[in-house]
Amino acid sequence: MRRLAPLAALALLACASAPRTGWSDQRVCWVERPADPPPTPALWMELLVRGLDPRTRLATTPPIDCVGNQVTWDGPGMACADNSLAKALLPGRPLTDADVVVSKPSEDVRLVWVMTNRYASGEAMGPVALVTVGGRETVIHATGVLRGFAVRPRLRLEKLGGVTLLVAEGERCGPADGTSGTCERGLRIMSLRGNRFVPETVAGPEGACETPGFLFLQREESERLDSGWRRRHELTASVDFRPDALVLQELLLVRDSDPRHPGAPARTFRRAEDQLTIGWKDGRLVASGRTLWDRMRER
Numbered sequence: 512m513r514r515l516a517p518l519a520a521l522a523l524l525a526c527a528s529a530p531r532t533g534w535s536d537q538r539v540c541w542v543e544r545p546a547d548p549p550p551t552p553a554l555w556m557e558l559l560v561r562g563l564d565p566r567t568r569l570a571t572t573p574p575i576d577c578v579g580n581q582v583t584w585d586g587p588g589m590a591c592a593d594n595s596l597a598k599a600l601l602p603g604r605p606l607t608d609a610d611v612v613v614s615k616p617s618e619d620v621r622l623v624w625v626m627t628n629r630y631a632s633g634e635a636m637g638p639v640a641l642v643t644v645g646g647r648e649t650v651i652h653a654t655g656v657l658r659g660f661a662v663r664p665r666l667r668l669e670k671l672g673g674v675t676l677l678v679a680e681g682e683r684c685g686p687a688d689g690t691s692g693t694c695e696r697g698l699r700i701m702s703l704r705g706n707r708f709v710p711e712t713v714a715g716p717e718g719a720c721e722t723p724g725f726l727f728l729q730r731e732e733s734e735r736l737d738s739g740w741r742r743r744h745e746l747t748a749s750v751d752f753r754p755d756a757l758v759l760q761e762l763l764l765v766r767d768s769d770p771r772h773p774g775a776p777a778r779t780f781r782r783a784e785d786q787l788t789i790g791w792k793d794g795r796l797v798a799s800g801r802t803l804w805d806r807m808r809e810r
Contacts, residue, residue, distance in 0.1 A: 534641060534652045534675070537706045540577035541650040550649060552611035558649065559625045559638045568605040574627040576638040576654055582627060584636050584658050586710030591720035599631040610637075614666040619645045622666040622677070624657050633683030635661035639701075639708055641668075641677075655708025659699040659725075669752040672791030675703040676752075680728070693731055698750065700724035700757075700796070713789055713796045721798055722805075726750060726759060730804065740767050742780065746804050757789040757796075761803040783807060 542558060544550075556563055560582075561575040574582040589597040612624040621642040626635035639657035643650050660681030669676045677700070684694040701708040701724060711724035730746040743766050751758040762784050766777035785803040789796050 537652045539651045539654055539706050541648055543647055544649055545647055546645050552608035555611050555623050556606060556625055559623060559640055560627060569603065570606065570627045572603060577651060578654060582638050582656050584656055587712060587723040588658055589632060589725065591722065597632045601629045601631060612664045612666060616668050619643050624666060626661055634658055653703055653706045653708060655701060657699065660697055671752060671757055672755060674791050677701040677703065677708050695727065696729040697725055697727045711796050713798050715798055721801055724796060727804065740769050742767050755790060759787040761785050763803050763807050
């Protein structure tokens with residue numbers, strides 16, 4: 512296998528200021544190899560991560576992507592102003608095949624994410640790429656740094672207001688392997704700007720940051736009441752991508768239970784439903800208001 516140098520990487524990056532939907536003519540990095548057999552996780556690591564030790568599978572600190580850019584997260588992660596847990600990177604470790612996520616939007620297109628780093632908050636981070644396979648070449652057309660939940664991740668492309676979005680959906684669970692315990696599910700949204708996937712924030716109607724480009728689909732929190740009872744907040748949500756807007760439908764249940772009687776059914780304290788729309792306006796994501804979770808948790 513022979514790797515060719517990135518094609519005019521600096522020039523391509525300089526053009527990344529405005530969104531565009533065409534990417535098939537972009538060639539960021541590529542290798543000459545037949546389409547069959549499909550690339551193995553090790554080959555995806557080699558293509559997306561420079562300087563990866565093939566024997567130990569240890570990446571550099573920070574990792575380097577195929578273009579030569581450092582793999583670091585520049586946007587907010589879990590909140591407009593992240594706390595220390597969301598900022599804390601765990602020590603590096605050897606990468607495994609499970610750290611490579613490959614989704615197949617179409618017959619010859621792949622979305623590939625190599626999770627090179629982990630956060631104490633339960634997220635993973637690493638280079639992500641839009642790739643075509645076929646003929647005798649595997650071509651990376653766009654790259655970026657993705658941060659998202661690491662359990663059962665799935666990647667896909669969506670369109671919103673003529674802009675191509677990368678959507679990464681996954682879970683974080685109690686145990687690291689997600690085999691048991693309570694799991695939260697969410698999705699990260701990034702926009703394709705030129706040949707780069709870029710982290711987004713969601714602004715409110717007044718322009719201030721309401722949330723990072725991250726939406727919870729399933730979430731739970733509990734607290735102890737003065738009475739000794741436990742109050743649990745349970746969120747379930749769905750997302751519908753339409754041509755002109757992303758629609759978030761939320762359901763929030765607040766239930767109280769008595770720890771002294773674990774077999775007794777929980778008592779519903781509050782139930783609320785709402786719908787939030789997020790559109791693309793003036794080069795950014797803009798929401799019609801705040802999420803139901805944020806509004807209810809402030810009461």
